[in-house]
Amino acid sequence: xxxxxxxxxxxxxxxxxxxxxxxxxxxxxxxxxxxxxxxxxxxxxxxxxxxxxxxxxxxxxxxxxxxxxxxxxxxxxxxxxxxxxxxxxxxxxxxxxxxxxxxxxxxxxxxxxxxxxxxxxxxxxxxxxxxxxxxxxxxxxxxxxxxxxxxxxxxxxxxxxxxxxxxxxxxxxxxxxxxxxxxxxxxxxxxxxxxxxxxxxxxxxxxxxxxxxxxxxxxxxxxxxxxxxxxxxxxxxxxxxxxxxxxxxxxxxxxxxxxxxxxx
DNA sequence: TACTCTGTTGAATA
DNA sequence: TTATTCAACAGAGT
Numbered sequence: 001x002x003x004x005x006x007x008x009x010x011x012x013x014x015x016x017x018x019x020x021x022x023x024x025x026x027x028x029x030x031x032x033x034x035x036x037x038x039x040x041x042x043x044x045x046x047x048x049x050x051x052x053x054x055x056x057x058x059x060x061x062x063x064x065x066x067x068x069x070x071x072x073x074x075x076x077x078x079x080x081x082x083x084x085x086x087x088x089x090x091x092x093x094x095x096x097x098x099x100x101x102x103x104x105x106x107x108x109x110x111x112x113x114x115x116x117x118x119x120x121x122x123x124x125x126x127x128x129x130x131x132x133x134x135x136x137x138x139x140x141x142x143x144x145x146x147x148x149x150x151x152x153x154x155x156x157x158x159x160x161x162x163x164x165x166x167x168x169x170x171x172x173x174x175x176x177x178x179x180x181x182x183x184x185x186x187x188x189x190x191x192x193x194x195x196x197x198x199x200x201x202x203x204x205x206x207x208x209x210x211x212x213x214x215x216x217x218x219x220x221x222x223x224x225x226x227x228x229x230x231x232x233x234x235x236x237x238x239x240x241x242x243x244x245x246x247x248x249x250x251x252x253x254x255x256x257x258x259x260x261x262x263x264x
Numbered sequence: 265t266a267c268t269c270t271g272t273t274g275a276a277t278a
Numbered sequence: 279t280t281a282t283t284c285a286a287c288a289g290a291g292t
Contacts, residue, residue, distance in 0.1 A: 003271060032286070059272080077272050078288075093288085111287045113272050155281065164273080172271050233271095253283075255270080 002059065002075040004169030004209060005216035010081040011056045014063065017083070017098070017105050021050045022065070026090060026097040032112040033095045042118040045069055046098065051105075057131045058168025069120050072128060076113030082106050132168045135209050142202050146194070153191020157201075159252025160190040169209065172254045173229060178208045180228040180239075185263045186256050232257035 002010065025046040029039035049065035056062075061073045073081070084104045090097045091108070096116055098105040107116065119125035133139035148166035149157075161167050161175040170178070179186050181204035184197060193201060215221050223229045228246075231237035237246040239259035246257045 006271080074272085076287095077270075109287095110289065111270095111272090113287070152280075159281085162272090174271085254272095 002077075002079060003171030003174050003212070004056075004058065005212035006220075007059050007061060007075060007169070008056050008213060008217040009220050010075060010079075011054050011061045013081045013083055014051070014054060014105050016103060017051045017100050018053065019050065020100040020102065021048065022046045022098050022100060024099040026099065027095060031095050033107075033109060033114060033116055035115060037115075037117045039116075039118070041120070042071065042116070045118075045120055046071075051098075051100075057128075057134065058164060059171070060128075060131060060168075062125075062128050067120070068122060070118070070125050070128070072117040072119070072125070073107060074115050076109055076111065076115070078111045079107065079109035079114035082108070132165055135167060135169065135205055136213070140206070142198060145202050145205070146198060149190040149193055149198070153189060155190050156186060156251055157184060157188045157190045157193060158186035158254070158256055161205075162252060162254065167205070170205075172256075173232060174208055174212060176232055176257050177223070177228050178204045180258060180263060181208060183262050183264065186251050186258050228257065228259075 025043050027034065027039055027043055029043065046065065046069060049067045049069045052064045052066060054061060054063045059074060063071050063073070084106050086099060086102060086104055088104045093108045093110045094106050095109060096107040117127065149160060152160045152163065158175055158179065161170050161178060162172070182200040184193065184201060211223055215223050226240050228240060231240060231246060235248065237257060238244065239246060239262060241259065242261055244259050244261040247260050248255060248257050250256065
């Protein structure tokens with residue numbers, strides 16, 4: 001599930017623990033969630049560290065602790081962060097539990113497509129510093145968009161929008177929403193989008209990111225009425241603009257919904 | 265029960 | 279270098 005705004009929502013769940021010390025880190029190092037990181041070091045070095053701050057970039061989150069300790073979390077498809085009472089017993093899919101005096105910070109992920117990465121050192125971890133700039137920042141210009149589309153000119157625009165190195169935070173439903181709002185057919189080759197279409201695409205990328213953050217990102221409420229979002233899940237979904245029955249097909253390996261009438 | 269679907273992404277291949 | 283396919287995993291839906 002988690003795309004840009006859901007990630008932001010879950011990140012803020014752990015804000016409850018900011019300022020408090022970690023007493024214990026419970027995890028099972030052999031879990032797939034910890035692939036590529038030193039989970040034993042995490043278990044050893046987190047206790048005693050104080051949670052200072054967190055930030056989300058696209059689908060990535062970083063939690064910064066005292067003593068130069070960081071963890072990054074990616075939620076994958078089914079990952080969640082939540083807060084439980086301090087003595088809460090970890091369930092089957094609760095892969096990381098950070099105990100504080102007043103609460104437990106819990107990361108769960110049944111499918112384990114997500115991951116946790118540990119870092120201790122001076123300054124920002126390299127993997128964090130090298131992430132692309134937010135689509136809602138001034139750095140995401142029309143020229144940056146055009147470059148990304150040209151680099152993948154043969155790829156369908158739907159598949160291109162899912163590339164995290166260019167469109168951090170965009171996931172399957174957001175990509176469909178962006179294309180529907182910009183009235184662009186998901187199979188359009190990315191390289192063929194220019195002029196007014198490019199301008200419309202740029203505008204709807206920002207509108208969808210901002211709208212999602214404002215609604216889903218704040219309190220997990222649904223996006224605004226009138227968005228494709230409310231229709232795209234069902235086989236019987238209708239275009240909110242003209243009532244046309246939506247088409248559903250796999251594009252770029254993902255289920256895609258669009259209006260055959262207004263998306264050209 | 266059996267089979268299909270899934271809001272992700274990285275590794276392996278072409 | 280870029281595009282495509284598939285697997286990692288578990289639960290929900292039909």
